[in-house]
Amino acid sequence: MTSEAKPLPIVEVLNLKKKYGAIQALKGISFSIGKGEIVGFLGPNGAGKSTTLRILSGLIPADSGEAKVCGVDLAEEEGEVRRHIGYLAENNPLPEDLRVVEYLNFRAKLKGLAGSRKRERIKIVLDICDLERKDSERKIGNLSKGFRQRVGIADSLLAEPRLVILDEPTIGLDPRQSAITRKMMERLRGEVSFLLSSHILSEVEACCDRMIILSHGQIVAEGTLLDLQKEFINSTVFEIVSLGNRIELQRVIRKIDDTCELIQDDPVEVTGKRRFTFATEKGSEVAESILKRLLEVDQFRVSEFQITRPDLETIFLRATKKNWEDQDFLGRNKKRPKITSEKNK
Amino acid sequence: MREYLVILRAELFGLFISPATYVASFYFLSLLAIGFRFFIESFATTDWILPPLASLVTGLVFGAPALIPFLTMRSFAEERRLGTLETLMSTPVGSLSLVFGKWSASYLFFLLICGCAFCFPLLLLLLFPNQGETLGFTNFEQWIGGWLFLMAFGASFSAVGIFASSVTRNQMVAGMLSFTLLTLYLSIMAFSLGDTPPTESINHFSDFWNASLGSFANGLHKLQHFAVGLIDVGTIFHQLILGFFFLSLATLQVERLNH
Numbered sequence: 226m227t228s229e230a231k232p233l234p235i236v237e238v239l240n241l242k243k244k245y246g247a248i249q250a251l252k253g254i255s256f257s258i259g260k261g262e263i264v265g266f267l268g269p270n271g272a273g274k275s276t277t278l279r280i281l282s283g284l285i286p287a288d289s290g291e292a293k294v295c296g297v298d299l300a301e302e303e304g305e306v307r308r309h310i311g312y313l314a315e316n317n318p319l320p321e322d323l324r325v326v327e328y329l330n331f332r333a334k335l336k337g338l339a340g341s342r343k344r345e346r347i348k349i350v351l352d353i354c355d356l357e358r359k360d361s362e363r364k365i366g367n368l369s370k371g372f373r374q375r376v377g378i379a380d381s382l383l384a385e386p387r388l389v390i391l392d393e394p395t396i397g398l399d400p401r402q403s404a405i406t407r408k409m410m411e412r413l414r415g416e417v418s419f420l421l422s423s424h425i426l427s428e429v430e431a432c433c434d435r436m437i438i439l440s441h442g443q444i445v446a447e448g449t450l451l452d453l454q455k456e457f458i459n460s461t462v463f464e465i466v467s468l469g470n471r472i473e474l475q476r477v478i479r480k481i482d483d484t485c486e487l488i489q490d491d492p493v494e495v496t497g498k499r500r501f502t503f504a505t506e507k508g509s510e511v512a513e514s515i516l517k518r519l520l521e522v523d524q525f526r527v528s529e530f531q532i533t534r535p536d537l538e539t540i541f542l543r544a545t546k547k548n549w550e551d552q553d554f555l556g557r558n559k560k561r562p563k564i565t566s567e568k569n570k
Numbered sequence: 571m572r573e574y575l576v577i578l579r580a581e582l583f584g585l586f587i588s589p590a591t592y593v594a595s596f597y598f599l600s601l602l603a604i605g606f607r608f609f610i611e612s613f614a615t616t617d618w619i620l621p622p623l624a625s626l627v628t629g630l631v632f633g634a635p636a637l638i639p640f641l642t643m644r645s646f647a648e649e650r651r652l653g654t655l656e657t658l659m660s661t662p663v664g665s666l667s668l669v670f671g672k673w674s675a676s677y678l679f680f681l682l683i684c685g686c687a688f689c690f691p692l693l694l695l696l697l698f699p700n701q702g703e704t705l706g707f708t709n710f711e712q713w714i715g716g717w718l719f720l721m722a723f724g725a726s727f728s729a730v731g732i733f734a735s736s737v738t739r740n741q742m743v744a745g746m747l748s749f750t751l752l753t754l755y756l757s758i759m760a761f762s763l764g765d766t767p768p769t770e771s772i773n774h775f776s777d778f779w780n781a782s783l784g785s786f787a788n789g790l791h792k793l794q795h796f797a798v799g800l801i802d803v804g805t806i807f808h809q810l811i812l813g814f815f816f817l818s819l820a821t822l823q824v825e826r827l828n829h
Contacts, residue, residue, distance in 0.1 A: 282660050284828055304662050312660040318653030322587065334576040335661040380657075 233296050234259050235388050235418040236281065241290035243276050243442075250276045252442040253290065258388070261415035265429035266422040267537075268439035269545055274422045275315055277439070278390050281420070282312040295387050308337070311381030315392040315422075317374055321366030325356065325376050328365060329383065336384035350379040353412060355405050371402035378409060382417075389413075391421045395428055407432045430537040438544045446544040453540045460504040462488070463512045465519065466529035468498050474525060478503065481518055482511045498528060573663040577671025578678075585641065585679050594640035595683050602629050606690050610705065621706045623691055624797035627716040630684055631793075634727045635752035637683065639745035641676040642731025646824070647744040655827065665824040669732065669817055677728040684720045688713070711799025719796040722809040727752055729813035729820070736820040 236258040243251040250273045258264050268274050279285045281292060283303045292299040295309045320328060326347065333343045351361055354375040360368075365376060374394060381389050395403040403425070410419055410432055423429050429436060430450060438446040438453075446453055467474065471490055478485050482505050489502035505511050509532050516530045585591050609616075609625045618625065649655040658668065695702030706712060734748035735741075792805040 284656060284659055304664065307660060307662045310660070312657070314653065314656050314660070316653060318657055320652065320654055322584075331576070331580050332661065335573060335658075335663055337572070337662065 235262075235295055236420065237291070237293040238277075238281070239291040241277065241280065241292055242288045243273070243280065243285075244288055250442050251280075251287070251290075254439070254442070254444050256437055256444060256447060258418050258420060260387075261418055262435060263410055263414060263419040263421065263433045265433035265436040266420055266439065267424075267426070267429060267436055267541060271441075272439040272545075273442040274439055275392055278312075278392050278420065278422055281388075282310050282390050283307045284312075308384065309387045311384065311386035311389040313374075313377045313381045313389075313391045313394055315396075317377035319365045319373055319376060322364065324362055324364055325368070326361040328376065329361075329379060332380045333383050338384060346383055346385070350382045353382060353409055354379040355409075371398050371405075374398060374402065375405065378406065382413075386417065388418045388420065391419065393422055393424070395423060395425055403428060426537040426541055436537070438541060440545040446540070450537065450540075453537075453544070454534055460506050461509050461512055461532060462502060462504045462534075463509075463515075463530065463532045465501045465503070465516075465527060466493055466498050467501070467519070467525040467527045469525045471499070471501065474501060474519075477518060477522060477525075478515050481515050482507055485511075485515070496528075498526075500529075502533075571667075573661075574667040574671045574674075577663065577668055578674045581645065581672050581675030582678065584644070585675060588644070590640060590644075591679070594637060595686075598633055598637045599683065599686055602626070602633060602687055603690055605629055606687075610694070613705065620794055620797045621709070621712050623705075623707065623712045623716055624793060626687060626691065627719055627793065627797070630687055630720055631723055632756060634680070634723070635749050635756065638676070638680065638727045638731045638752060639734075639748040641679050642672075642728060642735050642748060643741045643745035644735070645672040645676065645732055646735040646820070647738055647741045650739040650827070651741070655824070659824075659828055665821050665828075669736075669821045669824060673728055673732045673813075673817055673820075676731060677724055680724045680728055681721065684717075684724065688717070709799070712797060715796035715799040715801060718801060718806065719793055722806040726809040726813040726816070729816035730755070733816040733820040733823070736823040 234257040236256075238257065239255050240253045241251050241255070242249075242253050254273070254277065266274050266278070276285070280287050280299070281294060283299060283306050286300065286303075294306045297306050297309070299306050323331070329347050329350070330343070333347060338346055351357075356372070356375055356379060360372060363372075365373065368376065378391070378394060381391070395406050398406070407428065410421075413419075421429065421433065435449055436447070436453065437444055446456065448456065465474075471487070475487055484507055485503050485505040487501060488504050489500075491500045491502075492498075493500050503512075503515075505515075512532055516527070519525050519527050519530075606626055606629065609618075610622060613622055646655070649658065659665070691702070691705075691707045694705075695707045702708065730751050731744075731748040734751060735744040737747070738744050792802045795802045796805075
């Protein structure tokens with residue numbers, strides 16, 4: 226019997242904890258990232274995302290727990306770990322008085338690149354980040370936010386890192402600039418692992434293989450979008466665009482599925498029709514039989530039917546809601562008021 | 571070592587492209603040149619007992635609190651203000667390389683300005699050889715002594731400046747702090763009386779203090795030795811210790827910023 230050796234994960238985090246004064250920023254998180262994976266790191270403000278990213282990039286130490294990057298323990302060989310990592314800090318600080326190419330040259334030297342390899346890598350990252358030659362001659366202080374962000378990403382890719390950590394890479398960028406960042410990640414998919422923190426959920430949804438949702442220093446959800454949809458949204462949601470009375474429509478649908486509930490009712494412009502959104506706990510098969518029944522009834526004149534998947538925003542809100550309600554502002558569990566029974570009174 | 575050299579080069583480049591450095595250097599050297607000219611002209615009527623070259627060294631040492639802040643205040647304060655210290659620390663650069671690289675750059679620039687100042691007597695010697703010879707500018711040992719004295723004090727002064735820059739995000743505050751610390755140190759040295767007593771005659775605490783830390787407190791008095799080419803190794807050693815002390819503090823501060 227032969228067993229295929231499982232490749233080592235690029236990032237292994239085990240029970241990582243970090244405290245800032247009285248605030249417990251991380252409460253023992255564990256996760257791993259495989260080679261070439263693009264992982265989205267989500268969470269509300271103060272959830273501990275940036276702290277985790279800063280620990281992984283060797284900027285700050287963890288209080289306890291284990292973090293390995295490319296098999297190298299961060300606590301033991303911090304300098305070695307930094308050689309495998311490209312890091313784009315939140316707000317992307319850059320020196321204003323250097324030209325793009327001067328800055329990349331300086332950063333390449335710091336990362337141990339020299340000679341023709343350095344020149345070649347600079348050329349490659351400029352190309353990956355869609356920075357043309359004339360852009361690279363401009364002073365960083367004169368660049369727009371989008372260009373600056375691309376310079377930061379180019380820097381993070383310089384030394385052919387195996388893991389690229391991007392802390393809010395598309396914040397404040399216009400859709401075109403965000404698309405360039407996404408394109409860059411797509412281009413490197415499979416070769417480089419990305420750990421991407423962002424508040425722009427649609428973007429994470431579009432480009433990440435897997436998501437980790439953090440709240441109050443704890444991982445509250447982890448998996449692919451499909452996994453998260455299954456875990457957090459039990460019901461199947463479908464939309465119907467039709468004519469007719471809402472009450473009548475509901476009555477017909479309830480005859481087939483009594484668990485089906487109308488959750489939204491919006492008018493559709495010009496046509497006079499309405500868009501009804503229903504949720505059922507009985508799965509997509511029931512939704513399809515509802516469609517069949519509605520098509521038989523002339524008065525509804527169904528023109529659109531769609532089973533919709535809940536988006537990441539819905540999942541994110543569900544995943545973080547419970548945790549958010551259970552914690553106080555210092556990240557401690559809230560004390561629940563004692564419930565005294567009527568008898569004791 | 572490679573990272574240190576990269577930082578050193580980048581910092582030197584930063585100093586060379588900064589207009590503030592040129593403005594500060596120009597004014598400093600201009601004032602020094604005017605002072606030196608008046609001193610040389612009135613040398614015969616003064617009761618100055620040291621060689622005339624020592625006056626230039628004294629001018630450079632006492633002018634350093636005005637010059638050093640311009641060379642050092644930017645180093646860490648600006649990085650902290652922009653947040654680039656974090657990106658710098660995400661590369662394989664250690665805080666020691668970072669601090670020593672930045673210190674070396676400002677120290678070398680200080681020595682460059684001292685070198686420019688040493689061109690004044692050199693020019694005088696070239697243009698008016700007789701007068702230059704009368705003023706003792708042909709005595710090679712005086713040049714060496716003066717230069718070593720400046721090297722020793724420049725090392726500790728720039729370390730103080732680097733430390734001041736590491737404790738704040740504001741360049742102006744860093745500059746003021748550096749100026750204050752250097753002026754305070756020069757005042758202690760200028761107003762301390764007496765000389766280091768021989769070890770066998772230590773009777774009081776003040777004698778012990780002078781014997782152990784004499785070169786710190788009386789460092790300026792040693793200029794009379796350096797001025798005639800007598801190298802006081804103790805003074806050089808003590809200035810290096812002082813420089814190392816402030817650089818260690820700066821390194822600790824940079825480490826602390828990351829934690």
